[in-house]
Amino acid sequence: MARGLGKVGIKDVAGAADVSVSTVSHVLNGTAPISAEVRERVLNAANALGYLAQRRNKAAISVLRTVLLAVPSDALPLNDYNLYSWSLLSALSRECERRAIRIVPFEIDKPGLGGAVLVEAARKAEADGILLLNDDRPELLREIAKSGIPAVLMNGEDHEMQVDSVTPGNRFAARHATDWLIGQGHRTILHMTWEGRATIRRRHDGFLEAFRVNGIAPDHARIALAEGFLPHLGERAMLAWLDQHDGLDGVTAIFCAADNLALGVIEALNRRGIAMPTDVSVVGFDGVALGEFTNPPLTTVAVPLQHMGMSALNLLELRIVNATLSPPAHRLELGCRLIVRKSVRSLP
Structure with missing residues (x-):
């Protein structure tokens, strides 16, 4: 003890x-x-x-005294639909307070703002490192890498592997959730998603991979695209899909790329008199929206948002301590877990 x-x-x-x-x-x-x-x-x-x-x-x-925290403006202030980013930032703030690290906030998506401006802001703040949330534009990451300032990208992917990054294991988690649905007897499953960043595409990849490893024909993996992740966009996309296919068309489960989308899907199902989970099962992703309060409560994939900020700070610390060794960029993926609630039923 x-x-x-x-x-x-x-x-x-x-x-x-x-x-x-x-x-x-x-x-x-x-x-x-x-x-x-x-x-x-x-x-x-x-x-x-x-x-x-x-x-x-x-x-x-x-090792760490000051960090520049670059965030998109839609992560602030708190509302019902940015709980993912808000939860991540709240946990990061608490960890910085615990470690006596000063945070200098910086809105990354201001008009005309590029990597050079961000780097200059970090130098002006005498920051020991940069934490960048969500924004994985290659040109921005190149400017940060060129500056030599230690940096970690949170919830994003650097395809050129120039800076360290920490992200949920999106592909593996989506594959696990879909594989679990298949294990519950579901064979024709609809994936409700949107044309998001690479992190969202990884969830799409994991969904399709589950069908391949289970030997299920790819035409059983249906895809529906919403215009974004907000609930009303998920509702609109689900209603359009139901109209186009004259109902569920054999689909017994819907796997949504975000809890916000799942909330919209549930509203669309209610409007059409389709019962969950009697007629169709629904699974979300993120674990931070109001899914536990839906009727029935939403089964979802929980992302470890409480640990992402801590992991990012640890990567920054390692980068500073080992600066003379010029180590290659690290890409850290955190495991997610499936929270089973009442929105899914098993099939014979």
């Missing part, structure tokens, strides 16, 4: 592991070969005493 009072020192770890202080130092710093049994004993003692967490916290506070 970690100690609640006072700081834990390397001598405490050595005593708990019944080894010398120098052995603990070698294990923690990787400066000498140590047997697997002794190494495990030292790490277990350091973790139980809270020494590892203490070291991590100390490093984070000393």
Whole structure:
């Protein structure tokens, strides 16, 4: 059990592991070969005493002091439809406060704003690093990479791998959700999505991949495109699809690329007298909208938004600490989890 009072020192770890202080130092710093049994004993003692967490916290506070946070304007202020970005930013703010890191906000989508302006703002703020939310324009990322300022892209993909990035495992999570639907007996499934950024296309890719790995003909994987992710656009697209196909046309489940879309889909189904899940099952993605309050509650894929900011700060820290090594860009994907509620029924 970690100690609640006072700081834990390397001598405490050595005593708990019944080894010398120098052995603990070698294990923690990787400066000498140590047997697997002794190494495990030292790490277990350091973790139980809270020494590892203490070291991590100390490093984070000393390395990062100020970060420039570049966000799109639609992430602020809080409303019912930007809960994804808002939840991510709220968790990031709490983590920065815990680590005593100052945040300098910067709206990235102002007219005429390019990478050079962003870099200049970071230098003016004397920022140790840049956190960039959602905006993965290649020209913007090139300017940031060229500046040499440590940067992490959150919820986006850098196809040229010039800057570090952290994102949900969108493809794997979508494949898992679709595979689970198939396991519930569903074979003809509609994917409601929109022409979004690469992160949304990964969800589309995972949906299709589930059909391939299960040996189901591709014509059972239906696609419907909304004009955007807002609920009213999902409702409009669903109504249009139902009109075009004279009803569900054999579809027994709808997998939506965002919870907001799922809310619109549910409204469209209600308008046409189609019951969920009796007539059709519905699954969302994100886990932050009002899905738990729908009737019935929405099954969804929960994105670990509470951890994305923390992971981004850790990547920034590593980039600064290892600056002299010029390490290649890291792309970190975080695992998502399926939350099963009452909006899906199993088929024979």
